[in-house]
């Protein structure tokens with residue numbers, strides 16, 4: 324492993340041109356190393372590693388690295404899906420959520436998601452430059468979460484803030500630990516309150532369905548509470564950044580933006596291509612459960628291994644001229660923005676609908692949107708949008 328080329332995520336090159344840098348390295352090396360562990364750069368190797376039984380969850384080691392103290396937050400983490408490898412418990416925990424957020428079940432959310440989005444957008448001033456992260460990207464997934472858990476939409480800013488905080492586990496920076504612990508503590512209380520309210524007045528929303536699953540013995544009450552937290556944890560932060568980068572990627576190509584307003588059938592293809600060319604997930608983590616050899620590289624048991632999705636998405640064998648945004652790509656393998664296999668993202672269908680509906684509404688209502696300021700930052704794990712200002716209707 325020590326002979327592998329080193330990928331330096333702190334280099335100016337990566338900071339300025341992350342995907343070009345990853346693609347360039349991947350042309351020379353299929354496997355590399357970084358400060359955090361082994362990096363898999365080739366599309367096929369990435370997909371195979373994501374599905375490979377010899378690799379398991381990297382979360383226990385991550386919590387250890389962060390030094391999460393004994394207490395409610397660490398107990399939550401230990402009992403939640405993130406700590407379980409393949410096996411009965413993981414299967415049992417995932418099954419009810421996989422059913423309630425299947426493609427078909429997620430499709431049933433579409434109309435309500437549309438109304439949430441219409442309501443949010445109707446409040447945004449159209450003739451002046453606005454902060455779209457605060458006005459659109461954060462409120463959309465956090466208000467959809469409120470709709471799932473039967474909460475008042477006034478809770479959305481708390482949900483967005485807390486999700487951004489707990490997702491900082493992926494910075495691997497122990498200085499963030501106290502605020503992460505505090506945010507998890509608060510989410511534990513929040514989830515219990517939501518469950519108590521749903522038990523008192525059951526209806527046909529997601530949380531009531533989850534309460535029914537627990538009452539039917541599909542999982543325990545603790546598992547139920549952990550799922551309500553997990554849905555907040557995994558949802559807003561990722562989704563907000565993905566919505567923001569989708570707006571930037573599409574609005575900075577006015578011909579495409581206008582075409583989508585006139586031809587909404589092209590929106591799913593456009594969203595798919597954004598998630599390929601500029602994914603929220605630049606990598607997903609695993610840990611070697613045994614000694615493994617990949618491409619002649621010996622990976623010792625316990626080594627953190629990262630499927631470098633950013634590199635895989637710019638693999639020119641599958642995506643010719645990967646730097647070009649194209650609505651004409653067809654027949655290529657699926658993007659890996661949501662990971663895969665038994666660890667795959669359970670919110671992938673719902674969030675794809677959210678992004679599609681934001682694009683549908685925005686391209687139709689604001690065909691001449693102007694981006695005033697857009698800034699990204701790229702960590703080894705994620706694409707973050709740190710600033711997004713736009714004028715929705717600059718010429719009216």
Ligand code: HEM
Nearest residue numbers: 557558561562565603607661662663666667668669670674
């Ligand atoms: C664009 C937004 C999102 C992105 C890019 C994203 C990405 C991911 C990725 C990469 C994983 C790990 C997959 C793997 O390692 O194979 C994951 C796991 C997960 N995601 Fe998402 N996600 C997003 C939104 C959501 C939403 C909206 C929800 C729920 C409502 C959600 C729920 C989950 C859950 C529960 C897991 C853990 C699954 C498990 O361990 O079995 N995600 N997500």
